[in-house]
Amino acid sequence: xxxxxxxxxxxxxxxxxxxxxxxxxxxxxxxxxxxxxxxxxxxxxxxxxxxxxxxxxxxxxxxxxxxxxxxxxxxxx
Amino acid sequence: xxxxxxxxxxxxxxxxxxxxxxxxxxxxxxxxxxxxxxxxxxxxxxxxxxxxxxxxxxxxxxxxxxxxxxxxxxxxxxxxxxxxxxxxxxxxxxxxxxxxxxxxxxxxxxxxxxxxxxxxxxxxxxxxxxxxxxxxxxxxxxxxxxxxxxxxxxxxxxxxxxxxxxxxxxxxxxxxxxxxxxxxxxxxxxxxxxxxxxxxxxxxxxxxxxxxxxxxxxxxxxxxxxxxxxxxxxxxxxxxxxxxxxxxxxxxxxxxxxxxxxxxxxxxxxxxxxxxxxxxxxxxxxxxxxxxxxxxxxxxxxxxxxxxxxxxxxxxxxxxxxxxxxxxxxxxxxxxxxxxxxxxxxxxxxxxxxxxxxxxxxxxxxxxxxxxxxxxxxxxxxxxxxxxxxxxxx
Numbered sequence: 001x002x003x004x005x006x007x008x009x010x011x012x013x014x015x016x017x018x019x020x021x022x023x024x025x026x027x028x029x030x031x032x033x034x035x036x037x038x039x040x041x042x043x044x045x046x047x048x049x050x051x052x053x054x055x056x057x058x059x060x061x062x063x064x065x066x067x068x069x070x071x072x073x074x075x076x077x
Numbered sequence: 078x079x080x081x082x083x084x085x086x087x088x089x090x091x092x093x094x095x096x097x098x099x100x101x102x103x104x105x106x107x108x109x110x111x112x113x114x115x116x117x118x119x120x121x122x123x124x125x126x127x128x129x130x131x132x133x134x135x136x137x138x139x140x141x142x143x144x145x146x147x148x149x150x151x152x153x154x155x156x157x158x159x160x161x162x163x164x165x166x167x168x169x170x171x172x173x174x175x176x177x178x179x180x181x182x183x184x185x186x187x188x189x190x191x192x193x194x195x196x197x198x199x200x201x202x203x204x205x206x207x208x209x210x211x212x213x214x215x216x217x218x219x220x221x222x223x224x225x226x227x228x229x230x231x232x233x234x235x236x237x238x239x240x241x242x243x244x245x246x247x248x249x250x251x252x253x254x255x256x257x258x259x260x261x262x263x264x265x266x267x268x269x270x271x272x273x274x275x276x277x278x279x280x281x282x283x284x285x286x287x288x289x290x291x292x293x294x295x296x297x298x299x300x301x302x303x304x305x306x307x308x309x310x311x312x313x314x315x316x317x318x319x320x321x322x323x324x325x326x327x328x329x330x331x332x333x334x335x336x337x338x339x340x341x342x343x344x345x346x347x348x349x350x351x352x353x354x355x356x357x358x359x360x361x362x363x364x365x366x367x368x369x370x371x372x373x374x375x376x377x378x379x380x381x382x383x384x385x386x387x388x389x390x391x392x393x394x395x396x397x398x399x400x401x402x403x404x405x406x407x408x409x410x411x412x413x414x415x416x417x418x419x420x421x422x423x424x425x426x427x428x429x430x431x432x433x434x435x436x437x438x439x440x441x442x443x444x445x446x447x448x449x450x451x452x453x454x455x456x457x458x459x460x461x462x463x464x465x466x467x468x469x470x471x
Binding site: 008009010011012013014015016018019020022023025026027040041042046049050053054077 | 227228229233263264265269270271273290291293307308338339346367368369395397399411413414415416417418419
């Protein structure tokens with residue numbers, strides 16, 4: 001299995017972590033696992049909306065004091 | 078004297094050069110072009126037909142003692158501290174600063190090259206903006222599809238600024254009722270940062286601009302005049318206004334591991350040092366910093382790097398301060414930093430005047446003569462302050 005691709009968006013306020021997620025999506029393939037790191041609180045709702053729209057899957061959402069990390073499986077490209 | 082070599086005569090490169098003490102450092106700026114452009118004005122060429130002169134020779138924008146060389150760099154070898162020019166040979170350095178901005182890439186999306194060549198845009202060049210104005214002024218009504226082709230783009234507010242100024246123009250010339258304006262965006266909403274979206278979304282609705290969120294352009298078919306998104310939606314247009322994706326530098330950099338897949342240069346987000354190097358920096362749009370690609374970040378990053386090179390403690394705090402023209406004579410600023418989210422700062426006439434004043438004094442800002450004004454402005458508009466002042470019930 002390929003390594004998880006880390007997308008580090010910590011500190012990004014504008015345009016924000018979804019930019020980095022969408023950018024990584026363009027360069028991804030079916031089966032890839034990506035982990036988005038962010039500090040922007042809005043990322044949870046945005047990543048969920050993004051996954052629903054694009055038909056991809058959120059595997060896990062973890063929160064610690066330094067970051068929110070969201071693990072995403074690419075099912076559709 | 079230590080040699081500082083700056084690749085790129087845009088905002089970042091010039092501000093950096095003008096903040097170095099040329100009695101202590103041998104400062105050289107290299108660019109493939111003689112001219113520096115005030116890029117934020119492309120918007121007013123494209124939607125108002127402005128004929129203002131927005132370029133000046135790079136050599137005239139450097140303070141005495143700093144050198145300008147016109148050359149096109151082909152290769153940078155960070156391990157050997159050598160930079161290869163295609164016209165004038167090899168350059169050595171003690172400190173290297175790469176400030177090459179972005180490159181538009183209309184060839185990376187099928188159908189975009191033809192659309193771009195025919196209709197222009199409001200982001201890339203004077204030529205493309207004039208091209209768009211000629212199409213906008215010929216337009217007789219129908220559907221306008223306006224937006225960015227990919228998430229990597231300069232200046233986040235400018236995309237909606239274009240839609241707002243287009244709407245204002247069409248209303249002025251009596252075509253608004255005959256036109257459907259569709260703003261497509263790869264983001265979840267009209268403005269990507271949610272607090273600013275709360276401010277502008279009512280204006281988007283009130284002006285009847287339709288928004289297609291999560292629309293990341295996959296292909297364009299100029300025959301059927303249809304744009305299809307990666308997410309599977311499609312949009313038919315009569316007038317396409319599509320800002321091409323941005324890519325990083327075309328210069329070959331050794332080692333290539335310092336660049337990401339779009340050729341942006343990986344650098345520390347506070348010190349701008351290229352990953353793995355203490356003597357090489359990437360400033361402004363060409364780097365991978367988690368912030369907006371905009372003039373103000375290039376400016377502030379350049380000031381921090383000038384301090385670092387000169388042995389002073391300094392770091393970039395991620396501050397953005399993007400002027401946002403909401404049309405009909407009003408504007409706001411998108412303000413945030415690494416530790417504070419975007420503030421919901423409302424548009425006013427005064428802020429529009431400030432944006433227009435900024436356009437006039439831009440040349441002074443490159444020389445450093447406007448620094449005291451900026452220092453005060455940045456102090457009065459710290460994002461934590463604005464967030465408190467404009468906090469809403471949630």
